[in-house]
Amino acid sequence: MGGLNAWGPEPLPGGATRFRLWAPGAPQVVLDCDGTHLPMTPQDDGWHVADHPGGPGTRYRFHIGDTPVPDPASRRQHGGVHGWSIVPDHSHDWRVPHWRGRPWHEMVIMELHAGTLGGFSGVTQRLPVIAALGVTAIQLMPINAFAGDRGWGYDGVLPYAVHEAYGSPAELRTLIDAAHELGLSVFLDVVYNHFGPDGNYLGLYADRFFHRDVATPWGGAVAVDEAPVARFFIDNALMWLRDYRFDGLRFDAVHAIDNPRFLDAMAAEIRAALPDRHVHLVLENEHNDAARLRADGYDAQWNDDFHNVMHVLLTGETSAYYADFADRPAERLARALSEGFIYQGDPSPNQDGRPRGTPSAHLPPTRFVSFLQNHDQVGNRAFGERLTRLTDPAKLRAATALMLLAPQIPLLFMGEEEGSDSPFLFFTDFHDELADAVREGRRREFAKFAAFADPDARERIPDPNAPDTFAQSHPQPGSDALAWRTFYRDLLALRHEHIVPHLPGAVVLGAQVLGDAGVIARWRLGNGRQLTLAIDLADAPAPLPQDAGSPPIFTTDERFAAWVE
Numbered sequence: 001m002g003g004l005n006a007w008g009p010e011p012l013p014g015g016a017t018r019f020r021l022w023a024p025g026a027p028q029v030v031l032d033c034d035g036t037h038l039p040m041t042p043q044d045d046g047w048h049v050a051d052h053p054g055g056p057g058t059r060y061r062f063h064i065g066d067t068p069v070p071d072p073a074s075r076r077q078h079g080g081v082h083g084w085s086i087v088p089d090h091s092h093d094w095r096v097p098h099w100r101g102r103p104w105h106e107m108v109i110m111e112l113h114a115g116t117l118g119g120f121s122g123v124t125q126r127l128p129v130i131a132a133l134g135v136t137a138i139q140l141m142p143i144n145a146f147a148g149d150r151g152w153g154y155d156g157v158l159p160y161a162v163h164e165a166y167g168s169p170a171e172l173r174t175l176i177d178a179a180h181e182l183g184l185s186v187f188l189d190v191v192y193n194h195f196g197p198d199g200n201y202l203g204l205y206a207d208r209f210f211h212r213d214v215a216t217p218w219g220g221a222v223a224v225d226e227a228p229v230a231r232f233f234i235d236n237a238l239m240w241l242r243d244y245r246f247d248g249l250r251f252d253a254v255h256a257i258d259n260p261r262f263l264d265a266m267a268a269e270i271r272a273a274l275p276d277r278h279v280h281l282v283l284e285n286e287h288n289d290a291a292r293l294r295a296d297g298y299d300a301q302w303n304d305d306f307h308n309v310m311h312v313l314l315t316g317e318t319s320a321y322y323a324d325f326a327d328r329p330a331e332r333l334a335r336a337l338s339e340g341f342i343y344q345g346d347p348s349p350n351q352d353g354r355p356r357g358t359p360s361a362h363l364p365p366t367r368f369v370s371f372l373q374n375h376d377q378v379g380n381r382a383f384g385e386r387l388t389r390l391t392d393p394a395k396l397r398a399a400t401a402l403m404l405l406a407p408q409i410p411l412l413f414m415g416e417e418e419g420s421d422s423p424f425l426f427f428t429d430f431h432d433e434l435a436d437a438v439r440e441g442r443r444r445e446f447a448k449f450a451a452f453a454d455p456d457a458r459e460r461i462p463d464p465n466a467p468d469t470f471a472q473s474h475p476q477p478g479s480d481a482l483a484w485r486t487f488y489r490d491l492l493a494l495r496h497e498h499i500v501p502h503l504p505g506a507v508v509l510g511a512q513v514l515g516d517a518g519v520i521a522r523w524r525l526g527n528g529r530q531l532t533l534a535i536d537l538a539d540a541p542a543p544l545p546q547d548a549g550s551p552p553i554f555t556t557d558e559r560f561a562a563w564v565e
Contacts, residue, residue: 109136112138120175
């Protein structure tokens, strides 16, 4: 610990604490510890430092002129993102102290929103059922502190602090410990590309934190080329992995960071810091940048291309970004299964014909995370509909079987394993003018869709700030929940028996189109056996190929079959 660029409170011998703040735009900063004011000492490059005898549990904040602000690297808050920061206590009696994680090829991930599941304690109670299904990892949507009680977490403003409404840091550690006892890895979704609109004070005293002349959907780009800014995020990643023992991180929308050198440096430092654990790093990257997916970099990327073409085949929707997948969808699915990315430098109609992506056929299939649903793809719909409301059940079963038995790493979204048809909506907890702006902005987003061209139609889109919008988003089992759970459990049992042990060294043998909505794909597994998957999502499917030398290990509704020979 320590050093000029270290953020957040640092324990000192004897129980005291050293406080630091990077405030290059503030000539003077005052530390306020429970009402005791102490001028901080300016140091090089805009840092301000002060020591105080208060230890864990001490409430503190900084004063920039007449404005009190929380520590941007606060580990815990009292009274929300505008309230007091608290000196943390990282002690915990870990029940599984020697947990080292699971190798990447064993991952079957379920994405969870802690708030809709009853906070950290609610998630902890669900873990045995999740593990019994055959899932090997959970991924929490962002849990950093954001304004209000309800939200997705991507509007966070204090990346180091656990969101109060979800529970305490101790309860989060208990959740992770319980998961490890069950053999589950735990991932966290982190957001390093922007801050939310309510509670971000950095611009008040650290304007260099942002490049105001580089536009992103959230304002000026985060200046990760500044050493203190890079340190802020890299140390945040290390905090979650060390202090809480998360097994991996999913980095949200790194295309909005648009700095491969920073991404590579962050991955390298994390790898060097934790060489004896299975720590996994996953990207969301609209640029489809295959160069980041290498052994010393990032384990995998969320493959939106796979989702998008599957969504077109399942629903027939071709609006907005689905237009990029409307033409020849079966051919595009074959490319996703055999090469990973569909867009590998090809012109994107949805992006005015600009090329998107880089070649990815050389990468192993486990570099790609496949999904049929996630928080974005469900929650960014106007009414948050799941696939159970958008497609034929037989098609959905076939698509699910393809996702769970293909060599790519599968990701589930909470509730899909129970056939949930409850929505997952976009919800926030803003107030006054900001609440109005978010509600109206949300409705304007859908004006380009034919179904919402009429302003009266847009008025039906749920208000993100209404408490009922959040309440509706709690996943509820579908009417045929038992059948769906059995379906997922059986498929995952087959995956763990026939596929997972032999994913290291697996190579693609090719994929061919079967009609307008069908594909057959083949891989050579690491043990030399061949995995063959065939699917047809046409309204009137043709008979699947029967040229395999042995009976299939799994079939469904004459739309899907899997062989291992």
